[in-house]
Amino acid sequence: MSANLTFYTNRYCPWASRAHIALQELGLEFKEEFVDLTKPRTEEYLKINPRGLVPALQYKDTILIESGIITQFLADLPGNSKSILPAPTTPEACLFRARLTLFVDTFISKVGSQLYQIMLNSKDEAEKETKIANALEAIKKDIVPMLEIKDAEKPNGPFFGGSEEFTLAEVNCASFLIRIYKLGQEKHGLIPASFVKGLEQIEVFNNWAQACIKRESVSSIFDEEANVARWNEKIAAQKL
Incomplete structure (x- = not known):
């Protein structure tokens, strides 16, 4: 499928x-094109995605944008040798898909989006700590109960619904x-260590998070030192 x-x-x-992880988990071959977000987008890339954002995925002659849409498309793509989402062929599968969608939406709104708020949009340490406290409370109240729901057939895995994969x-x-x-x-000083603690x-x-970040598809595309340097640049630019 590399040509596609x-x-x-x-x-x-x-x-x-997110899309990169999906491609690797599904074992799909693809051509990777780097988009430099520190510079104005090229005219060529704006023809691909007029919004100028990443990711974008070209499948044959069609361009898909928005990470959640791309990962959903890849998960549902016929012919995948591996599954990260059950096909909606039974009521149980449809319910699992609905629970999963709600879980991801809750995680992104309550936790994922807070990453930028904490690092870039906090006026001082007190405001950072308030945002962290709110995120931790949301995890306990809204996310943990969804992680505790296990599939009766696969209850002991480390991933969503008790999945082994x-x-x-x-x-x-x-x-x-x-x-x-x-x-x-603590050595990086980008997010208060109280968040991780x-x-x-x-x-x-x-336990769920640790299983996630140890996954090869996740760790292999994350360069810690390069990300630290990039975030320090963004924070410094924000202060100008």
Whole structure:
């Protein structure tokens, strides 16, 4: 399928990384095109995605944009040798898909989007800590209960629904998790260490997150030092 898939991405972007993780988990061959987000988009790329954002995926003669749409398309693509999402062929599968969609939506709104708010849009440390406290509370209240629901047939796996293998839930969340845990190390000073320490105390969430960030499809595309340098540049630019 390499001739059919061209992936436009930037590995510093967690949204683009979601699609990259899906491609790797599904074992799909693709051509990768790097888009430099530090410079104005080229005329060529704006023809591909007029919004100028990443990711974008070209499948044959069609361009798909928005990471969640791309990962859903890849998960549902006929002929995949591996599954990260059950086909909607039974009521149980449809219910699983609905629960998974709600889970991802909740995670992104309550946790994933807070990454930028904490790092770039906090006026001081007190505001950062308030945002962190709110995110931790949301995890306990809204996310942990969904992680505790297990599929009766596969109850003991580390991933969503008790799955032994990555699902679309992990595909869509793991790129944010690895940034929170890695960039939240005290040595980097990018996110208050209290965030990671708080996450480590939420056992159900932390066990799931650790399983996610150790996955090869997640860790192999994340360069910690390069991401630290890029985030420091963004924070410095914000202060100008």
